[in-house]
Amino acid sequence: MRTLCASTLIGEFFVIGFAGLVAMKDDSLSMATVWWVCGAAMLLSVLLCGMITRPGGVQLGWALQIALIASGFVVPVMFFLGATFAALWWASCHYGAKIDEVKARWAAQAETQPEPEAS
Secondary structure (H helix, E strand, C coil), X not given: CHHHHHHXXXXXXXXXXXXXXXXXXXXXXXXXXHHHHHHHHHHHHHHHHHXXXXXXXXXXXXXXXXXXXXXXXXXXXXHHHHHHXXXXXXXXXXXXXXXXXXXHHHHHHHHHCCCCCCC
């Protein structure tokens, strides 16, 4: 699960940065505000890569997905991109957990099977 979720979060890191560049063109927003918000979101996406397997890591990831969708009120294309990344986040968590289960089953089977004798 960790690899899939981290890949999604790194993709979001770049999307958030590019959305910040687009948001800078809005005259009603100060450049400092845009980059503080984008910088915090980008930092969170990178930090979450290492926190996925810890308690609350996935929930923080969902909070980031909601914030990404909500950023569509500033940069309208983010409604679409945020929903796309939320779907990717769901798939990463869902299928990543399934992959982890299969790996755990294989490891358990490998431990219970006797090793073949070398001839």
